[in-house]
Amino acid sequence: MKRISFLFLLVAIAAAVGAVAYTSHAFGQGAGEAAPVFGIKIPRGYRDWKLISVAHEAGDLNDFRAVLGNDVAIKAFRDGKLPLPDGTIIARLAWSYVPSEENNKVFGREQSFIAGSPTNVQFMVKDSIKYASTGGWGFAQFKNGKPDADAATLKKCFPCHEPVKARDFVFTQYAP
Amino acid sequence: MKRISFLFLLVAIAAAVGAVAYTSHAFGQGAGEAAPVFGIKIPRGYRDWKLISVAHEAGDLNDFRAVLGNDVAIKAFRDGKLPLPDGTIIARLAWSYVPSEENNKVFGREQSFIAGSPTNVQFMVKDSIKYASTGGWGFAQFKNGKPDADAATLKKCFPCHEPVKARDFVFTQYAP
Numbered sequence: 001m002k003r004i005s006f007l008f009l010l011v012a013i014a015a016a017v018g019a020v021a022y023t024s025h026a027f028g029q030g031a032g033e034a035a036p037v038f039g040i041k042i043p044r045g046y047r048d049w050k051l052i053s054v055a056h057e058a059g060d061l062n063d064f065r066a067v068l069g070n071d072v073a074i075k076a077f078r079d080g081k082l083p084l085p086d087g088t089i090i091a092r093l094a095w096s097y098v099p100s101e102e103n104n105k106v107f108g109r110e111q112s113f114i115a116g117s118p119t120n121v122q123f124m125v126k127d128s129i130k131y132a133s134t135g136g137w138g139f140a141q142f143k144n145g146k147p148d149a150d151a152a153t154l155k156k157c158f159p160c161h162e163p164v165k166a167r168d169f170v171f172t173q174y175a176p
Numbered sequence: 177m178k179r180i181s182f183l184f185l186l187v188a189i190a191a192a193v194g195a196v197a198y199t200s201h202a203f204g205q206g207a208g209e210a211a212p213v214f215g216i217k218i219p220r221g222y223r224d225w226k227l228i229s230v231a232h233e234a235g236d237l238n239d240f241r242a243v244l245g246n247d248v249a250i251k252a253f254r255d256g257k258l259p260l261p262d263g264t265i266i267a268r269l270a271w272s273y274v275p276s277e278e279n280n281k282v283f284g285r286e287q288s289f290i291a292g293s294p295t296n297v298q299f300m301v302k303d304s305i306k307y308a309s310t311g312g313w314g315f316a317q318f319k320n321g322k323p324d325a326d327a328a329t330l331k332k333c334f335p336c337h338e339p340v341k342a343r344d345f346v347f348t349q350y351a352p
Binding site: 047048049050051053054055056057058059061064065066068093095097100102103105106107109110111112113114115118160163164171172173175176 | 224225226227229231232233234235240241242244269271273276279281283285286287289290291294336339340347348349351
């Protein structure tokens with residue numbers, strides 16, 4: 001009887017530990033079709049990642065952005081660690097930038113802008129060996145779950161990020 | 177020897193389970209001074225919560241906002257569940273809205289706006305019994321970890337949210 005209880009305990013513990021391990025693993029890479037050039041797939045669970053910061057690009061893009069990071073990214077940003085370690089993944093979500101009539105009515109003036117339809121999602125993946133020729137970063141873009149930037153477009157990512165080499169080629173800074 | 181190994185295993189497991197339990201518990205309420213009227217303290221770990229959406233208020237506020245939710249909130253938003261269940265907590269973070277000279281140089285024009293210094297953090301806490309007279313919601317505002325809105329100001333929160341009664345008094349909608 002004692003032996004059965006002990007075995008039962010071990011099985012229960014193994015199940016619990018397994019569940020935790022699965023949750024962690026679920027944040028690795030791997031869903032759907034890979035984007036060209038850097039071979040990056042949509043990281044599983046990225047919409048659950050923690051917030052790094054927000055931004056708005058006016059002009060042609062006219063979008064709202066939220067920049068999220070996986071656990072490796074968030075820890076490095078909070079610790080101010082540079083260069084960002086291998087395994088860092090940064091997700092840039094974007095939505096159309098739309099005025100909110102509903103909010104403006106409450107405020108009594110035209111001042112409120114909210115996220116509309118999603119536009120696309122971009123990822124930066126740090127792997128200093130695999131992506132050595134582009135500062136250790138791989139780049140990808142997806143729309144509705146599918147890669148939507150061709151090889152020529154993705155090859156323009158790194159040159160654009162080069163001016164912020166001092167921050168390991170990442171524009172976004174952590175917003176406390 | 178066998179007994180020592182077993183005890184060691186049990187201690188190690190207890191520590192692991194304890195760490196998981198602590199992490200979950202850390203998302204409850206409770207740090208620092210409570211804000212007036214609704215008696216809400218800063219929920220522990222709120223900066224780690226998942227993203228609901230982003231917003232920009234122009235005019236006098238001139239801020240950038242990120243709206244995060246605890247696990248109860250995120251599940252309800254994703255399931256489209258209304259009214260939001262007791263235990264829901266919504267966090268509205270805000271930062272000053274500033275142009276990014278660095279980004280504008282790369283884009284070649286004035287189009288980029290980023291989060292500057294944090295301004296304040298607001299919370300909506302759902303407890304249909306405790307906050308029955310205000311639609312089931314308690315409201316609080318903090319700056320630098322301290323309550324910074326007086327009773328008169330906090331009493332204005334609910335009337336302002338009443339126009340969105342159909343969405344359980346919450347303005348923000350989930351951005352996929």
